[in-house]
Amino acid sequence: MTQDELKKAVARAALAYLVDGEIVGVGTGSTANCFIDELAGIRHRIRGAVASSETTRKRLEGHGITVFDLDTVDVIPVYVDGADEINATLQMIKGGGGALTREKIVAAVAAKFVCIADGSKLVTVLGHFPLPVEVIPMAIGHVCRQLAAIGGTPRLREGFVTDNGNLIVDVSGLAILDASALETRINQIVGVVTNGLFAHRPADVCLLATQGGVQTLSAK
Numbered sequence: 001m002t003q004d005e006l007k008k009a010v011a012r013a014a015l016a017y018l019v020d021g022e023i024v025g026v027g028t029g030s031t032a033n034c035f036i037d038e039l040a041g042i043r044h045r046i047r048g049a050v051a052s053s054e055t056t057r058k059r060l061e062g063h064g065i066t067v068f069d070l071d072t073v074d075v076i077p078v079y080v081d082g083a084d085e086i087n088a089t090l091q092m093i094k095g096g097g098g099a100l101t102r103e104k105i106v107a108a109v110a111a112k113f114v115c116i117a118d119g120s121k122l123v124t125v126l127g128h129f130p131l132p133v134e135v136i137p138m139a140i141g142h143v144c145r146q147l148a149a150i151g152g153t154p155r156l157r158e159g160f161v162t163d164n165g166n167l168i169v170d171v172s173g174l175a176i177l178d179a180s181a182l183e184t185r186i187n188q189i190v191g192v193v194t195n196g197l198f199a200h201r202p203a204d205v206c207l208l209a210t211q212g213g214v215q216t217l218s219a220k
C-alpha cells in the first residue's frame with residue numbers, strides 16, 4: 001500500500017469510534033483530510049463537527065457537514081486527528097500543519113482522542129520531528145533565546161501565520177526524555193501560546209496503518 005492508501009485505511013477505521021447523533025472533533029493535516037472525506041459518506045449519522053483549523057472547517061463544509069464553533073458545544077465524545085510523531089504511551093508531537101493550539105483546545109474538550117497515523121509516525125523517543133511552538137509575534141526574539149537556552153535550535157517557519165495570527169517556531173535538537181515536563185516548561189516561556197507536545201493530553205487510542213493492516217494501540 002502507498003502512504004496515501006495507509007492514511008485512507010486508518011481514516012476509514014476511525015469511523016467505528018463515532019457516536020451517532022453527536023458532534024465529532026476533527027483535526028488538521030493530510031490524514032485528517034482523509035478522515036473528513038470518509039466522514040462525508042456517513043454525515044447523516046452525526047450532528048456535525050468542530051474544526052481544529054480554518055482549512056478543516058472549509059473541507060468539512062465543502063462536504064455538507066455542519067460545523068459548530070467550539071464555544072457553542074459542551075460535549076465532544078470523540079476527537080480524530082493525525083500526529084507528526086507518537087510514542088508507545090501515545091504522547092505526540094503535533095503542529096506540522098501549524099494548527100497545534102486549536103487542536104489542543106478541541107482535544108481538551110473531547111472525551112476521547114483517536115489518533116490516526118501511518119506506521120512511520122510511531123517512534124521510541126519523541127523529538128526527531130522538530131517541535132512546533134506557537135508564539136505571539138512581538139515575543140519571537142525572547143522566545144527563541146529561551147528555547148536556545150534549554151538546548152533547542154529554534155527556526156522561524158518563514159511566511160507562515162497561524163489561524164490565531166501568530167508565528168510558529170520549529171525547534172530541533174531537544175532531548176525529549178520527559179515530554180510532560182518539557183511541555184510544561186516551554187509553555188511557561190512568556191510569549192508562547194502553546195507547544196506541539198501532547199503529553200498531558202495524550203491520545204486514548206492510536207489507529208496505526210501498517211502493511212499488515214490497521215493496528216489499535218492503547219496507552220500502556
Ligand SMILES: O=C(CO)[C@H](O)[C@H](O)COP(=O)(O)O
Pocket residue numbers: 027028029030031032081082083084093094095096097098099100103
Ligand atoms: O498536527 C497536525 C497539524 O497541525 C497534524 O496532525 C500533523 O502535522 C500530521 O499531519 P499529516 O497527517 O499531514 O502527516
